[in-house]
Amino acid sequence: MMYSLTPVRIEIIDFYEDGENTRHYHFRLLEVTSTWLKAQSGQFFMLCVPGVGEAPFTFTALPDENGNFRALVRMMGGVTQALFEQKIGDVLGARGPFGQGWPVNELADKKVLIIGGGCGIAPLVSITEQLIEQGNFDQLAVVYATRSKNTLMLTPERDRWQHLIPIFNVVEDASDLEPLDYYQGTAVSILPKVLETFAELPERVLISGPELMMCAVIEYLVACGIDAHAIYLSLERRMHCAVGLCGHCYVKNQYVCTRGPTFSWTDARALLSPLE
Known part of the structure; x- marks a missing residue:
């Protein structure tokens, strides 16, 4: 299977604090593709903060037909710290979905x-x-x-x-x-x-x-x-x-x-x- 290394654009729709140094994010794909709609529970995606880098996260809610999906993010490094500095409405990048999901x-x-x-x-x-x-x-x-x-x-x-x-x-x-x-x-x-x-x-x-x-x-x-x-x-x-x-x-x-x-x-x- 061929994977694209070019991120697609995603928007931060909302987030809330969900534990110590942890947030639950609601993202939306700005370009919904069949690849993202085939995501499976247990797979992950790469979140890209422009100018900072990428980090892997799992889906807590899989992408729906409108491109909405969710992920739990704990601040643990440069990428997550940069993510926590972003605001609702900011646009980031994402690659995926990747890996093998649950059976x-x-x-x-x-x-x-x-x-x-x-x-x-x-x-x-x-x-x-x-x-x-x-x-x-x-x-x-x-x-x-x-x-x-x-x-x-x-x-x-x-x-x-x-x-x-x-x-x-x-x-x-x-x-x-x-x-x-x-x-x-x-x-x-x-x-x-x-x-x-x-x-x-x-x-x-x-x-x-x-x-x-x-x-x-x-x-x-x-x-x-x-x-x-x-x-x-x-x-x-x-x-x-x-x-x-x-x-x-x-x-x-x-x-x-x-x-x-x-x-x-x-x-x-x-x-x-x-x-x-």
């Missing part, structure tokens, strides 16, 4: 467990929305784990989901939070309670977050009897070109930007073996 075709009519840690919840938002729209209310559960009250993200989305599906918000330091809505602990410590919500073990698991967290969660789930082939995760790497040319995201024998960012655990565990 959507494998999720229909399956019991699905979704686990996000910190910013890792972002790649899971649109697939969660899709599954909810399909009416999988009794076959879907979400775990969101983070460090503290200040690092909570995507609160409007999680508040909406909790009226439809089981959602387990887990915070390492939950002392300042309402105990009815949040558990104190980690993504691993909450799993026994989460698995009780399923009559049988989940048939598919989607995970995104810090790599050590993902490895610990997967180790627990596999020990519980969940097939490693049924577990998928999203790897975060610094994608500079997004098309497998620059080598910045090369891990062992894979380019994360083209082979990933989503992998089955059977493929990913060889890449992450030093962290296990």
Whole structure:
């Protein structure tokens, strides 16, 4: 597949603060193409701030027919700092969509467990929305784990989901939070309670977050009897070109930007073996 390295123009429609040094942005494509309309949950795009550079971000809402899409952005470097200085109505650039998304075709009519840690919840938002729209209310559960009250993200989305599906918000330091809505602990410590919500073990698991967290969660789930082939995760790497040319995201024998960012655990565990 041939990719264009020339960005298309996008406009900042709106944004709001959504966690510590984090914003949820609403963008609009000024040139809507069929390529963008075919974007899949779990794929990413390259956001270009003219005169500064590019950085990769995942879609929290996929582009619609009018070119509207959303992304969660945490200030972590020069590109994101420059983005935070832009105003509503400013025009930026974007390339994409890139990479492999979640295995959507494998999720229909399956019991699905979704686990996000910190910013890792972002790649899971649109697939969660899709599954909810399909009416999988009794076959879907979400775990969101983070460090503290200040690092909570995507609160409007999680508040909406909790009226439809089981959602387990887990915070390492939950002392300042309402105990009815949040558990104190980690993504691993909450799993026994989460698995009780399923009559049988989940048939598919989607995970995104810090790599050590993902490895610990997967180790627990596999020990519980969940097939490693049924577990998928999203790897975060610094994608500079997004098309497998620059080598910045090369891990062992894979380019994360083209082979990933989503992998089955059977493929990913060889890449992450030093962290296990």
